[in-house]
Amino acid sequence: MAGVVRLTHQPSRDPAAWMVSCTRVCGLMELGNLLAAQLVVKGLIYLSFAKPVSRLIAGAGASRSDSLREVNPALAYSRTTALPASECAWCGHRFDGNDEHHAGRIRCARCGVATTSPWPSDEQLGDAYAVWYRPTAGRFSGAGDKVLRRTRSALANRLHRVLPKGPILDVGAGDGTLVDAFRRHGREATGVDPYASGSHPHVRGVEFEEMTGAWSAVIFWHSLEHLRRPVRALRHAADLVVPGGVLVVAVPNATSLQARLFGDRWLALDLPRHLVHISPPALLSQVEALGFRVERVSYLRGGQVLFGWLHGLVGRLPGHPDLYDAIRRSQARQAAQSPALRLYALTAAVAALPVALVGTAVEVAARSGGTIYVEARREPDAVTG
Numbered sequence: 001m002a003g004v005v006r007l008t009h010q011p012s013r014d015p016a017a018w019m020v021s022c023t024r025v026c027g028l029m030e031l032g033n034l035l036a037a038q039l040v041v042k043g044l045i046y047l048s049f050a051k052p053v054s055r056l057i058a059g060a061g062a063s064r065s066d067s068l069r070e071v072n073p074a075l076a077y078s079r080t081t082a083l084p085a086s087e088c089a090w091c092g093h094r095f096d097g098n099d100e101h102h103a104g105r106i107r108c109a110r111c112g113v114a115t116t117s118p119w120p121s122d123e124q125l126g127d128a129y130a131v132w133y134r135p136t137a138g139r140f141s142g143a144g145d146k147v148l149r150r151t152r153s154a155l156a157n158r159l160h161r162v163l164p165k166g167p168i169l170d171v172g173a174g175d176g177t178l179v180d181a182f183r184r185h186g187r188e189a190t191g192v193d194p195y196a197s198g199s200h201p202h203v204r205g206v207e208f209e210e211m212t213g214a215w216s217a218v219i220f221w222h223s224l225e226h227l228r229r230p231v232r233a234l235r236h237a238a239d240l241v242v243p244g245g246v247l248v249v250a251v252p253n254a255t256s257l258q259a260r261l262f263g264d265r266w267l268a269l270d271l272p273r274h275l276v277h278i279s280p281p282a283l284l285s286q287v288e289a290l291g292f293r294v295e296r297v298s299y300l301r302g303g304q305v306l307f308g309w310l311h312g313l314v315g316r317l318p319g320h321p322d323l324y325d326a327i328r329r330s331q332a333r334q335a336a337q338s339p340a341l342r343l344y345a346l347t348a349a350v351a352a353l354p355v356a357l358v359g360t361a362v363e364v365a366a367r368s369g370g371t372i373y374v375e376a377r378r379e380p381d382a383v384t385g
Contacts, residue, residue: 072103072320073104074102075103077104077271077272078104078118080118080120081118082118083118084118085117086119088106088111088115089113089115089230089276090108090230090276091111091231093108096109100114104116104117104264105271112255112281114276115275115276115277116275118272129195129273131197135329137329137331138332139329139332140327141330151303152177155178155181156178156184159217159248163246164217165216166188166215166216166242167188167189167216168189168218168219169190169211169217169219170192170219171192171193171208171219171221171237172192172193173191173203174203175196175203176196176200176202179191179200183202191203191204192204192206192211208233208236209233214242215240215245216245217246218245218247220237220247220250221248222250224276225251225275225276230276230278234247234286241378243380243381246378247376247378248375248376249287249372249373249374250301250373251302251371252274252278252371253279253280253299254268255279256308256368256369256370257359258309258312261359262316265315267308267311268308268370283374284374287376292376293378297374298372298373299363299368299372300360302369304371305360305370306357308371309355310323310349310352313348313352313356319341321341321344321345321348322335323348325337326341326345326346
């Protein structure tokens, strides 16, 4: 019947290629082109693509003609003035001609993990985590910050039921939302974040490896990929977690369908804040090597899966609107957005939702979701160090 799209047959063995076909069949790109044309005709948005300069690019020494929408985020970052990465941040392999070079990152031929390149300086990372990134008034417009608190509360509710009694350490705690959620359950929870504002009484503004003590759980909730030495951080976590305690890790899945489909415009590249781009085999093998027994793996529970699809689909439209910036408060955006451009991004996201839901279902079923979530328990006789 005309107008009916069948998704039951997979013409390609490659799920990512199949999703491209689905996207085209569903007409999302045509819808985006039509929407853009209508907006131009009606004078609602000016799409000559005069680009505002990204805060990160402007502060990193790249040409002011570059912007996140003029080229793409990864290519724009690759033009910053910093030394290229010389070794894999995950396994320490010295890069050579066998490694895969992509815009803004190098994929290690030995372990499969990609390292951000150029390797950012401390000053560049300081700019990336400046006050604009996490303003005290909140990051998201509308009910966004309330939604964030509710999702962190739901995470704490579940983990409170499965974690053993004892203190909990949240690595990369940010503004302390997850710490607060645990403490509402009466748990002793502490956060650590070197870029913390210092206003939260239970979040320490120090490096994770400065933390000591015995903890029933250590949580890396989308923070491991931000660390310069992620494997060393996991080893330190293994030293801190008591026997029978739990390690929780959620990171973007760099080999997911959405990562492969959207490439340099994938939401979770987030250069330069994300310093490593981790594959599930690399993460799981390292966790097990440290004496943890993996008890749960999910390709949905880590969050950001559906939004990753929405962001990627919207970013493929004319003008490459940035949906993540569109949902953030004006003072928290990486680049300035006009009201019309923001409306364009949000309207396109609504139109893209059916395709994003299909993409999410397909990649989760294929165990290739946009994030990987791991719960692992430390064996009583594990040897660390």
